Amino acid sequence: MQKQMLRGSDVETMLRRLSGAIERDQIYVDGLPRECFPSVYDDTLWRDWRQGHRVFIGKLLASAHAMDSAQLERLTEVASRFVPEVVGRIMLETLAEIVSGSSAAGCETAAHFFDWVAGEVVRQxxxxxxxxxxxxxxxxxxxxxxxxTISQDPECGYPSLIDAIRAGRAALQQTP
Known part of the structure; x- marks a missing residue:
């Protein structure tokens, strides 16, 4: 069976979904009561963290269409051969390094970014x-x-949307 190659539009769609998910997460957090957060929670820090990711994803979106067939072939190979959660974790770790300023890794374009991510997945x-x-x-x-995964940070501790949905369902099931 021949693999169906990823296209620049597939990468753009994935990046738009990621940016949208980050935006929805911020909207969700904005709607939580203050008592859901520990006293050490720094709203500005995490708001800036989300925004920094969205800004960088915007840069990647602007160049995703320029990925050449060799780059898309390598990304297709990694996407099809490695467990998605592993690739995603490495992608998010790379984003975090770039957004935090601890590493630029020469990743100013989608081609460079995904080449770096694919290389790291294969290396590991x-x-x-x-x-x-x-x-x-x-x-x-x-x-x-x-x-x-901000809600998992020890200084955040607020319930994730999925936890809130599960709690709501559990409460409904217990209602007589």
Whole structure:
């Protein structure tokens, strides 16, 4: 079975979804009562963190259409051969390094960024799996709720949207 190659439009769609998920996460957090947060929670820091990711994703979006076939082929290979959660974690770690300023890694374009991510996935060699659809795989590179996993940070501790949904369902099931 021949692999269906990723296209620049697939990368753009994934990046738009990620940016939208980050925006929805901020809207969700803005709607939480203050008592959901520990006293050390720094709203400005995390708001800037989300915004920094969205700004950088915007830069990647502006250049995703320029990825050449060799770059898309390499990304297709990584997306289809490695477990999506592993690739997504490495992608988000790379984004975090860039947004925090601790590493630019020469990743100012989508081609350079995804080349770096693919290289890191291959270098680490973890999460090899069975061959899968690259398009379906990139849809699973991040969660649609709390995609930057901010709620898991010890200084945040607020309930993630998925936790809130689960709690609401549990409460409804217990209602007589």
């Amino acid at each position: 060699g973890r999460g090899k799996g069975r061959s899968r659809s690259a398009r379906k795989s990139i849809e699973r590179w991040f969660s649609s709720t709390d995609p930057l």
